[in-house]
Amino acid sequence: xxxVQVPRPASEAIASAIAARDATIPPEYLLPKSFKLPKxxxxxxxxxxxxxxxxxxxxxxxxxxxxxxxxxxxxxxxxATAAYIKAAALAQQATNCLVELFAAEALERAAFxxxxxxxxxxxxxxxxxxxxxxxHIDVKGHDSPSGFLSFVGKMVAEEDAHxxxxxxxxxxxxYCKTTNPQSLMHLETDSYLGLTSCPFNTALSxxxxxxxxxxxxxxxxxPLGVGADIGGSVRSxxxxxxxxSFKPSVGxxxxxxxxxxxxPKGYEGxxxxxxxxxxxxxxxxxYMRVFAAAQxxxxxxxxxxxxxxxxxxxxxxxxxVLYDDGVVRPVAPVRRALDVAVAKLKAAGHDVxxxxxxxxxxxxxxxxxxxxxxxxxxxxxxxxLYWPENGAMVRRHLANSGEPMRPLTEWIIxxxxxxxxxxxxxxxxAAQRDYFRYDFGVYWHQAGVDVVLSPVGPxxxxxxxxxxxxxxTSYWNLTNYPAGVFPTGLSVDPALDxxxxxxxxxxxxxxxxYDNYDAEVSVDAPICLQVIGFxxxxxxxxxxxxxxxxxxxx
Numbered sequence: 001x002x003x004v005q006v007p008r009p010a011s012e013a014i015a016s017a018i019a020a021r022d023a024t025i026p027p028e029y030l031l032p033k034s035f036k037l038p039k040x041x042x043x044x045x046x047x048x049x050x051x052x053x054x055x056x057x058x059x060x061x062x063x064x065x066x067x068x069x070x071x072x073x074x075x076x077x078x079x080a081t082a083a084y085i086k087a088a089a090l091a092q093q094a095t096n097c098l099v100e101l102f103a104a105e106a107l108e109r110a111a112f113x114x115x116x117x118x119x120x121x122x123x124x125x126x127x128x129x130x131x132x133x134x135x136h137i138d139v140k141g142h143d144s145p146s147g148f149l150s151f152v153g154k155m156v157a158e159e160d161a162h163x164x165x166x167x168x169x170x171x172x173x174x175y176c177k178t179t180n181p182q183s184l185m186h187l188e189t190d191s192y193l194g195l196t197s198c199p200f201n202t203a204l205s206x207x208x209x210x211x212x213x214x215x216x217x218x219x220x221x222x223p224l225g226v227g228a229d230i231g232g233s234v235r236s237x238x239x240x241x242x243x244x245s246f247k248p249s250v251g252x253x254x255x256x257x258x259x260x261x262x263x264p265k266g267y268e269g270x271x272x273x274x275x276x277x278x279x280x281x282x283x284x285x286x287y288m289r290v291f292a293a294a295q296x297x298x299x300x301x302x303x304x305x306x307x308x309x310x311x312x313x314x315x316x317x318x319x320x321v322l323y324d325d326g327v328v329r330p331v332a333p334v335r336r337a338l339d340v341a342v343a344k345l346k347a348a349g350h351d352v353x354x355x356x357x358x359x360x361x362x363x364x365x366x367x368x369x370x371x372x373x374x375x376x377x378x379x380x381x382x383x384x385l386y387w388p389e390n391g392a393m394v395r396r397h398l399a400n401s402g403e404p405m406r407p408l409t410e411w412i413i414x415x416x417x418x419x420x421x422x423x424x425x426x427x428x429x430a431a432q433r434d435y436f437r438y439d440f441g442v443y444w445h446q447a448g449v450d451v452v453l454s455p456v457g458p459x460x461x462x463x464x465x466x467x468x469x470x471x472x473t474s475y476w477n478l479t480n481y482p483a484g485v486f487p488t489g490l491s492v493d494p495a496l497d498x499x500x501x502x503x504x505x506x507x508x509x510x511x512x513x514y515d516n517y518d519a520e521v522s523v524d525a526p527i528c529l530q531v532i533g534f535x536x537x538x539x540x541x542x543x544x545x546x547x548x549x550x551x552x553x554x
Contacts (some may be wrong), residue, residue, distance in 0.1 A: 004532055005505050006260075008403055009401075010149060010402035010403050010404070010424075013149055013152070013192075013401060013403075014149060014192045017149065017152045017193065017489060018193060018194075020195065021098060021099060021100060023100075023378070024098075024100050024102065024103075025089045025092060025093075025101055026085070026089060026101075029050060029085075029086055029090065030093070031044075031090070031093050033363070036549065037094060037202065039176060039201055039202055039203065040062035040200050040202075041095070041219075042199050042200050042219065042220075044090050044444075045087055045090060045219070045446065046059075049355060050086050050089075050090065051083060051086055051087065052157040053517060054079070054552075055079075055082070055083035055086065055397075057081075058079065058080050058083040059221070060220065061089050061279075062223060062278060062279035063129050063131075063223040063224035063278055063279065063283050064124065064280065065360070067125060067126055067127060067128070067171075068361075070117070070127060070129065071117070071122060071127060071175045073117075075131075076110075076114045076128070077113045077114050077117075077127070077173060077343055078107060078110045079110055079113075079172075080110070080129070080130060081106050081109075081110040081128075081173050081175060081437065082110075082130060084130040084175060084221060085103045085107070086224075086384075087100055087219070087220060088176050088221045088222065088259070089101065090219070091215065091216045091221035091223065094197075095196055095197045095198070095199050095206060095215040096179070096193065096194055096196050096197060096215075097178050097196050097206070097211075097221075097223050098142055098177070098178060098179065098190070098211075099143075099145070099176075099177040099178060099179055099193065099212070100140065100142060100143070100176060100214065102174075102175060103175065104538050105141075105173035105175075105257060108171050108427075109173050110128060113127060113128045113171060113173065115239060115473060122171070123169065123171035124169060124170030124285055124290065124292075124312040125170050125289070125290050126154075126170045126171045126172045126224070126290065127171030128173060129171065129172055129173065129224060129522040130172075130173045130174075130175050130179055130223060130224075131167060131174055131175075131196065131222070131223075131224050131226065131426065132174075132175065132176050132177075132212075132213060132216050132217070132222035132225040132226070133164065133176070133177055133178065133212055133213075133225065134178055134180055134209075134210050134225070134226060134228060135147065135178060135179060136176070136180055136184060136329060137159070137161050137226060137228070137257065137258050137261065137274065138160060138161040138258070139157055139158045139160060139164055140157050140158065140160045140164075140256040140427070141156065141157065141176055142157050142351070143156050143157075144157055144177075144259045145155075146151070146180065146259045146260075146261055147179075147181050147182045147183065147184060147191040147192075148178050148182065148191075148192075148403070149192040149398075149399070149403040150397050150398070150400035150401035150526050151261070151397070152192075155259065159257070159500065160257065161257025162254040162257050162296060162299060162300055163226065163254050163255070163257065163291075163296075163478065164226075164257065167226070167290070169294070169296075170290050173370060177212075178210075178213050178216055178395070179191065179193055179196045179211060179212030179215075180208065180210060180211065180212060180365055180392075180410050181208045181209050181211065181406070181408070182262065182403075182406045183262055183391075183394050183412070183413070184209045184262055184411040185231070185235075185262065185409070185412050186203045186208040186209055186232075186408040186412070187205075187207055187231075187232055187457070187467035187473075188208045188211065188464065188465065188467045189205070189206055189207070189208045189210075189212060189215075190406050190407075190408060190464070192403055195464055196211045197213050198240050198241055198461040198525065199218040199219040199241055199465075200218070200241070200242065200461075200524045200526055201504050201522065201523065201524050203463060203464070203521055204240065204461035204463060204464070204521075204522060204525055205240055205461055205463070205465075205467055206218075206237055206240055207216045207236035207239065207240035207241065207461065208233060208466070208467070209227075209228070209237075210228060210234050211225025211236075211237045211283075213225040213227045213234070214227075214240055214241035214243065214277065215237070215241055215531075217243045217278060217279065218242050219239065219241075219242075223278065223279060223283075224277070224278045224287070225276070225278065226275075226276060226277070227245070227274070227276075227277050228255075228258060228272050228273065228275060229272055229273060229388070229473075229545025230270060230271070230272030230273075230476075230477055231270075231367070231384075231470050231473060231477050232456075232457070232470050232473025233272070234246075234247055234276075234475070235456050235473045235483060235485045235530060236278050236457060236467070236470075238277055238528060239456035239457060239460070239461070239485050239526075239528035239530075240353065240526075241277070241526065242487045242491075242526030242528065243277060243278065243279065243460070243485075244277065244278050244279060244280060244281060244283065244284055244290070244484065244485060244486050244487070245277040245278075245284070245485045246275060246276055246284040246287075246482070246484040246537045246538075246542065246545075247273060247476070247482060247483050248269045248275065248482050249481065250272070250273045251273075251302065251304045251537050252273070252288075252304060252306060252482075252536075252538055253273055253274050253275070253291055253302070253303070254274070254291070254299070254302075254303050255272070255273065255274055255300070255302070256299075258274060259273075260313075260327050261393065262391075262393055262394050263387070263388060263389065263390065264389060264393075266415040267426075267437070269385040269387055269388060269433070270367065270385045270433075270477055270478065272477070276288075277467065281484070281486065281542060281545055281549055282482075282546070284545075285546075288539075288542070289310060291471075292306065292307050293307075293308070306536075308539065309539045310539070311540055312543075313544075313547050314543070314547065316349055316350055317350045317351075317450045317451065317547060318351040318448060318449050319351065319352050319353070319354055319449065319450065319451055319453050319455075319544075319548070320355030320451070320452045321342055321352060321353070321354055321355055321452070321453050322355045322357060322453070323335070323354065323450055323485055324357065325357045325472060326357040326360045326361070327360050327361050327364065327471060327506075327507065327509060327510065328458045328469050328471070328509050328510045328513050329503070329506075329510065330458045330515065331459050331495040331497075331498075332498065332499055332537050333459075333460055333490070333492045333496070333497040333519070333522070333525075334457075334458065334459065334460065334491075335428055336490070336527075337488045337490050337528075337529060338453070338529065340488070340490065341488060341529060341551075341552045342453075343554065344551050344552055345453075345548065345551055345552070348551045350551070353447075353449070355449060355452050356439055356447075358439075359436070359439075359440075359445045360471055361457060363475050363479075363524060364470075364473075364475075365384075366384060366385060366388055366429070366432060366433060366478060367385050367470075367474055367478060384412065384429055385429055385433065386412070387413060388420070388421050388426055389420045389421070390413065390420050391422065399463070401488050402545065405445060407465055408465065408467070411468060429479075434513065435475075436478065436479070437480065437505050441534075441535065444522035450540070450544055451531050451532060451533050451540075451544045451545070451548075452532040453529060453530070454530045454531075454532060455472050455474050455529065455530065456472060456528050456529065457469065457470075457473065458472065458510075459513060459517050459522070460491075460522055460525035460526065460528075461517075461522070461525040461526070462516065463518075463522075466512075466516040468509070468512060468515055469509050469512070470476045472530070473530075474494075476532055480537050481533060481534060481542070481544075482532070482535075482536075482537065482538045482541045483530055483532045483533075484530070484541060484542060485528050485529070486545060486548070486552075486553075487526055487527075487529060487532070488527050488553070489526060489552075490527045491524050491527060492523055492524060493519075493523070494519040495525055496543070497522075498519040499514065529552070531544060531545040531548055
């Protein structure tokens, strides 16, 4: 990735912001200056000697397991929080995933919760569990610069976001905020704080926009994190970093108190949702149960009145497999992971059928294209639903500080066609979105599947600066279907996953993906898959995902 030229006033502000962030890392947790960071830094927790055997055991637990150990008295919240503060300090040095670490505040909160538990007062499902949180989500007393240099020091939250309040009421211990990209619209995490890297291969992207969450959880420096997803922003980093995530349909979870400084307020062309990221399917289910039990619709009227439904796991699923979206065929390791998963699922007795792609180019065109209906891959240009005013707000934020536009910010905004759209044009786009959703709902039911198993992207974690094809994730934002990501347990192996050069790409997007994939460069990148369910059926989707994971990970 070519370096960004930074004018002097901005460079000084950037250096100051980085220094302020670095000052939040306790000096006793810094690696020696002589330490050479390996390409795969995932083993640093063990090799650093910073964490005790007991602390290593703590950071290997998922959130559900850790909550159980705290509730039983096996582990205290102070012990867990101290372990994760150490781990987060190491994760920052390995991947550049933090905006702020607030160790003293977290330990004080953990001590309070330990005292409460000793007095017989359990605050909820996440009592004493450390939780990391994405930068643009408000945590009282902490800054939310949201990837923009011009906001640093100016976005200190006066109160918790609605979702933070719910988690705090359930006993969560917040201890850090994690990186997101400039503009919040990259499947990469690159901002004034620099690049955030994959914890298994620092030459690769951690994903975006919740890339800091992906990196810190993949590094085992957080048991549970909160991100947000409008085009793949929890699923991309989960896939790149080998963890779990779950994007519900919009309206199932609350969003008030999240900073979205990139477009007009009230615009509903494509809406995002906050979403959990973690270590297991059961963590994703527990998260959704906690929020449903909190009845967020009583405080935030945009949330559906929808208590959680407990559903029985189906013994036999009908699974549609999307091998190729018809625009960009996945590269070798993703194809391998799908083949392995399908073979295991068939052997376990599940009904596995091919899911033929439905108007993938049209979907991509509605979000990033100039034609609304009957498009071909050649029509892919000019971002629409994502950038109704052509990125004007982003440009203003950058101009306020002199911060340069990052390459992927420039790329995604450049797709907008250099025009702000009229009200009539925006309403026409919304109508096309709704027609597409209707048509796809009919198509889904005709296919007769419980869920779809799909790639998360055409590649595992890509090299920095090359994540330019979103349709395997953004497709499900346009349709608004729930989608989860899980690790297959496989990773890129150059002996198995090299492309032989015989495949002829069908379009420019596919050519770009294949030109930028190299198995030798991508070694050790985890390979994840995506499970998609029907609109609003979060319970059934997570249940099916649990069944699929149990089979695929054997």
